[in-house]
Amino acid sequence: MLSDAEHRAVQELESVLMSDPAFARAVTPVVRRLHGVSAPVVVGVAATGVSMPAVEWAAAEAAGQGRPLRIVHAFCAPLVLDPLGVIPAADSLPAQQAAAGRLVRAALARVRSIAPGVEVSAGIVRGSPRRVLLRESRDAALLVLGSRWPGCRWQGGRRPGLAHLLHGSLAARVTAGAGCPVAVVRPPAPAAADVVPPGVVVGVDGLRHSDAAVGFAFRAAARRRTAVTAVHAWTADCPADLEAVIAPLVTTEAAAHALVDDAVGRWRELYPDVPVGTEVVRRDPAAALIARSAGAALVVVGSRGRRAGLGAVFGSVSRAVVVGAAGPVAVVHRGTEPSPPGAYRWASR
Incomplete structure (x- = not known):
């Protein structure tokens, strides 16, 4: 792994190279294609019981496309009333994190059981699920979500x-x-x-x-x-x-x-x-x-x-x-x- 100094040196070198218009025009298409190849299939999991079909579907899709799979769970700490205003309920945070860990581990186990050849990673992010998923979508090839809707x-x-x-x-x-x-x-x-x-x-x-x-x-x-x-x-x-x-x-x-x-x-x-x-x-x-x-x-x-x-x-x-x-x-x-x-x-x- 690069040290902070080495990382800064790489960034400076990249900045110098990309400042040359001819070089940038030549490498940009290649960079975009490499990103397209390595971009993961991302699946969002929630604690509502609608996520496992989406996880299974995403695992099959990642296997079919030959892409890595990323499992993401986002949660917001509940708010409580306080004399100073509305603040996060700190006492509930450990329980939420533990529940999130169980949820993600179950999703990882399911992926590994049905698609053992898929490279899979997971992340637990504290924040608005909508904002987290939109941010994840910027670097993804496909975003997979579950839905409780049975169809109307x-x-x-x-x-x-x-x-x-x-x-x-x-x-x-x-x-x-x-x-x-x-x-x-x-x-x-x-x-x-x-x-x-x-x-x-x-x-x-x-x-x-x-x-x-x-x-x-x-x-x-x-x-x-x-x-x-x-x-x-x-x-x-x-x-x-x-x-x-x-x-x-x-x-x-x-x-x-x-x-x-x-x-x-x-x-x-x-x-x-x-x-x-x-x-x-x-x-x-x-x-x-x-x-x-x-x-x-x-x-x-x-x-x-x-x-x-x-x-x-x-x-x-x-x-x-x-x-x-x-x-x-x-x-x-x-x-x-x-x-x-x-x-x-x-x-x-």
């Missing part, structure tokens, strides 16, 4: 009410501002013995973040040796003027089919061994994906990466799918597009 049924294609979306789901709040793709995993429902092997479902809307999601879905399907189903939901054109001149439904539907075929075309060529199906439905996008999530191994949705707040609550398809889907959901933000095969080799390939 949409009646008649109607969205869940505002109170439902504002229930306080940590997973939904973290997903809105994470710096990497986020997978939300809830306890699996019992599966019938005669169902077809589960595939990966991805939502397509033709925008930039949709392409990132499609790429993520193809990579996930290739690792699982399963199929991709690209789903595009469309609605009839709004009237173009006061005379209610609209495009014929057959024209609008044909455009929708062309859009989804174009969205999967490049990735179909890059992953020729992955079976691909497309579905074009006339329905609300979130309702369509939630309905299709039953029996899927993973549902992938794109996101513009808006910060948590009102913009992440109102009109967000990705948030509604996270809340309502029946299985694991991966939210891929714009700017985290996966590189095509051959651009660089991941650890498992």
Whole structure:
């Protein structure tokens, strides 16, 4: 291990080298690729009983990608009233730390039992779980979270009410501002013995973040040796003027089919061994994906990466799918597009 003086010397040397624009331009792409290879899968664990399915899912994903796994538990000390104000309850801190240690040790033991070849580490951090997980997401390849939501049924294609979306789901709040793709995993429902092997479902809307999601879905399907189903939901054109001149439904539907075929075309060529199906439905996008999530191994949705707040609550398809889907959901933000095969080799390939 480097001493403090040696560490400072390395930092000074790095600063001098990176100050040369030509050198910086040459090494920056390589540094980014090396970081992409070594970035871990991070799983957040909580004391609510929803974490173990997420830990198991994250361990399998880390093994499939050939990445290390990092287990993170964050906790806040409870506050008590004091004549000087509200202060942390110091007496409860040792008990919290002991409980956190038991929780993390159980997660480590589970990972080592189901994925012994995965390099795994753990950290217990005192702080806001949301802030800790967002900070962890900056250097992660994938952030995995558990959810107590069993999935909600949409009646008649109607969205869940505002109170439902504002229930306080940590997973939904973290997903809105994470710096990497986020997978939300809830306890699996019992599966019938005669169902077809589960595939990966991805939502397509033709925008930039949709392409990132499609790429993520193809990579996930290739690792699982399963199929991709690209789903595009469309609605009839709004009237173009006061005379209610609209495009014929057959024209609008044909455009929708062309859009989804174009969205999967490049990735179909890059992953020729992955079976691909497309579905074009006339329905609300979130309702369509939630309905299709039953029996899927993973549902992938794109996101513009808006910060948590009102913009992440109102009109967000990705948030509604996270809340309502029946299985694991991966939210891929714009700017985290996966590189095509051959651009660089991941650890498992």
